[in-house]
Amino acid sequence: MASSISESLPRFTADALRYAAKQSEKCIVIPVPLRRAIKRFLREQEQPYMKRKVLSLSQSFNDIKDVNLLLTTSTSKELVEDPLKYSGQSKRWKIESNYGDIGFKYSDDQTAAYVASRMPAVFSACFRVLIEVCRRLPDFTPKSVLDFGGGSGSALWAMREVWPQSIERFNLIEPSQSMQRAGQSLLKHMKNLPHIQSYATLQALNMNVSKSEREHDLVIASYVLGEIPSLKDRITIVRQLWDHTRDVLVLVEPGTPQGSSIIAQMRSHILWMEKRKSRKLRKVSDKAGKDDTDALNGDLTKTIAIESGVCSKDLMATHEGLKSLIVPRKNGAFIVAPCGHDGQCPLQKSGKYCHFVQRLQRTTSQRAYKRSKGVPLRGFEDEKFSFVVFRRGQRPTKDPWPLDGMKFDTLKEQHAKRNPEDLEIDYEDQFASEDEVTEEGNLVRYESDMAEKDAIVEIGYKDGCGGEDVEGERKEEADLGSGWGRIIFSPLRRGKRVELDICRSTNREGSEGSFDRIVLTKSKNPALHHQARRSLWGDLWPF
Template structure:
């Protein structure tokens, strides 16, 4: 009996030691995050709203394609059945997700030079120039990613529709929701979609701003994809009235430099371009066409995120060159700053990505709810002072007893792991953090913004 009591005592003491140690660690981590020590109470950021509806909440409930679009997609797949469609859909999904950017010619040349030096170091005197060239080419083929341009014919367009239309729609809806929530008075009249594919952007824009949009310009180099998008608009047939009025299809971007659109979108299309030079040219053109917002989306991978950061920097650094529209550009979302991305400058670079839940098109193999993981950047013309400069939550929020873990991208360009407690940071911020999610803004002022405010 005495032994059992002693054992229980030791176990309870050990549990207490672990618990107190964990609490001390949490407080230590919390103390290392001075950037989240003050809520912007001066502006009464909550107003009369409950914490679960604080102004940084940007969550979008699980989305679903419009019924008419889902029905049209099902009709088209029944009209032209694809052999082993489920396998083809999965193969295309995997291929698009794992795709890397094409290797640039300068990088390829440098790799060839390095391989040649390495081969010569270990070669004997019998190695001829012809054999050396062959060895270098062989090594390059084995170590270089072979990027290939996808040619969307009628069959591949249908597979893409079945594989990607619903997930792409979900990501676009999340981007539009960000603008609509933060600037509810914004009522765009014109939209251009570069790399429009199946037309998901048009449907998402119509669902968001259908009462004000009067012109949608869909640009895609694939005639088969444009034809498919038009059929989807007409309920799965080649005749009939389109569900969304004012939609125009083109294979090339508008030529006139004076033509601008309130919203310009490129969703999962920049990664389809064959080189950095092509991407640079297209991004510059899209920005010139932008009157208010330029929305760029890609897969939530390192390659997709890096591509978007290159596009972001290109617009921000080249803003003085846009003669027809000299208004400066700034990052509306997700970054609360125009500084280098802390995810890319970290010792182990990570992709800045977000997730949106959605209901897939109910094909026989496709009935469970899913999540679309994507990266985005929304660039806007105007002044960044009008935008929220609150920290962005960049990873899933971890809720623990009496404390919350939040990974934040802050207005000073730094990434922070904040451990927020009611005792240290105040009841309001703690409760706001507990109800916030990945992708939301946390209504807090950091030391840098406090200094800026006091100095102004």
């Protein structure tokens, strides 16, 4: 009786539903410490012809993109399931071993151009992804982090804004010595930093770190897989990163068809690999349970019982305990974001690609060194990115969907329930009395007031994933179940109706997904229509 009542009760109110679905970030302002660090670094470099170097760096990225496009679709599809069938040739990467350890030669000029033009945008994309991880996983506080291809430390700066106190150990893989020096220079005036150690390759990390410390709570690879033209090495590296992951793996790439394709390939491969492992573990456990039950119960548990004093009634319980030790605690993998399912990506056959956008306010270095085609640069730019977040374990399927138990009235039903007294307007409450009038208009404002207001905005980044509203009451975040879809593109607002392109799960297990267009009108569902009008690209949508 109690279970049926709990299932019928709604989990969310209309306001709480909008809060839980909100995942997009408005225009991000780069934190003051990072802006000052970039200015200080560029002042120390004193690099002439910076605009020309920024243009040269952009052209080199385009060359790498052209090389990646040479890989055929059929070869890519085969490699997702078997990465040993093909070995591509890299144009600018030096392959140091058969295990995929790689090195990209960034010169000092390219490093300075990267810090001046690309680092703020990469920081904003990493911050947008990590703040969603913090919201969707409120119990996740990483203590150890591995940043593969960390470059100048954009992901580290983003993590300090999201988890300012929890990170204790930070390992960075960056083969470019110039990038490592730039990252150290940017952090030299910061305080309360975790223990940071840089390595050139993953092999160097494995040689200098014990086996117990090779696994990290959070592993991130941002804007690095697209610089590896060899698809075999790309998949091999992701497999190694997954082996170094204890809990969460984050992959971020540019929001281009090429970057989205890379994310889709890595997503398919990790899920396929973990499903294959789960099938093998089930076969081994079933075979061992049928063939070796008598031997295990008669020999192994008997020996342990004699040595530890366990009575004969507890022999089977001891055997079951030994079987639980053999099976790993976290078996399998599921997608935390952006997908609400673990099936095949439904956008692969639609001719579209999954990507998102994050707007950021341009820094002074970006406005100074980036070129425009005869038009003055805007004060902001839109960074497009694609990402995927894996977590070890199984997706929770017992949680009810967000709209379970919720009943929405139509517009006519809402009008019928209106109370005429609520429509009366008390004009006396619209004006303040003489006693309530203050003398704020006569106060003189100083620059310190504006500085204090700006500081409050910066602190708001660190408290952005706390899950609390203005009044201090705890609001429920979106869970990891399959009842949340993702708004892929900008909503279309046409008169009194809103059209949403949503990637969603088709079943409660989250094993299959679909890409659908949903139309919401004010007359049929005013509550969801109100939420749809305020939803943005990248927000969640409840089912």
